[in-house]
Amino acid sequence: MxxxxxxxxxxxxxxxxxxxxxxxxxxxxxxxxxxxxxxxxxxxxxxxxxxxxxxxxxxxxxxxxxxxxxxxxxxxxxxxxxxxxxxxxxxxxxxAFDGEPVEFAKKPKPTGIMMVGLQGSGKTTTAAKLARLLEKEHGRKPLLVAADVARPGAIEQLQVLGAQIDVPVFSIPGGQPLEICKRGLAHAKKL
CATH class of the missing domain: 1.20.120.140 (SRP54, nucleotide-binding domain)
Incomplete structure (x- = not known):
């Protein structure tokens, strides 16, 4: 792009x-x-x-x-x-961002943030950076949910990035994006 x-x-x-x-x-x-x-x-x-x-x-x-x-x-x-x-x-x-800041759900309920964009625009890397920021500066416990099943290597890339920043990654090999997101949210509620 x-x-x-x-x-x-x-x-x-x-x-x-x-x-x-x-x-x-x-x-x-x-x-x-x-x-x-x-x-x-x-x-x-x-x-x-x-x-x-x-x-x-x-x-x-x-x-x-x-x-x-x-x-x-x-x-x-x-x-x-x-x-x-x-x-x-x-x-x-x-x-430029001119919207409202993110309103976090009251603990222990998780806050969901979905990354959407064109292929190759940096969503996976940005998700990892955002997870690290939320953990370091906002005291949150992020969970990265690997729902990009279309791009080869996307899940592995997110797992590598998650390991680098010590943030867990939820994935379901061969799963469908909607099901992965639903189960990822349920998993986040248990953390």
Missing amino acids: FETLTKGFRNARNRLAGVTELTEENIDQALRDVRLSLLEADVELGVTKSFLARVKEKAVGQVVDTAAKSKGRKIKVGPAEQFVKICQDELEAMM
């Missing part, structure tokens, strides 16, 4: 190489590259259109300060780099 996005932004930047300012005419092809990469990464069409509209609104007519500082040294910034920066800022804004 990230490789696809990186390629799209690189293509957009290359299209804008040599332009002196960002205009509607010269960013249309760059926006097309970004749109294609977002759609290839399975970003929903409505989200993609909204994202591109915000980027276009901020980019068109943008006055580019060609001298910027990075880590204390001056660097030259052109319209192409400014366009990519606008895209990055909008991506960060789009993915």
Whole structure:
């Protein structure tokens, strides 16, 4: 997913190489590259259109300060780099957490957190990191439930990560995801 996005932004930047300012005419092809990469990464069409509209609104007519500082040294910034920066800022804004913090169930009842996302987007690793955070910083006793039966190696990966952080992993070899989750929740109640 990230490789696809990186390629799209690189293509957009290359299209804008040599332009002196960002205009509607010269960013249309760059926006097309970004749109294609977002759609290839399975970003929903409505989200993609909204994202591109915000980027276009901020980019068109943008006055580019060609001298910027990075880590204390001056660097030259052109319209192409400014366009990519606008895209990055909008991506960060789009993915920023603005919701309520997790409300934990009263002990001893477990709190269920389901990880959902595209294949290869880091759900398994994030689940392990979240389990470790909940244990270390919130005093919880997490249980990782291995319900990804579609991806080869997913259960084994979660078991390895669980062992590394000393968090138990519940799995049912050959089970169905819904049944695994139900039985995992029942198991968590016993812990």
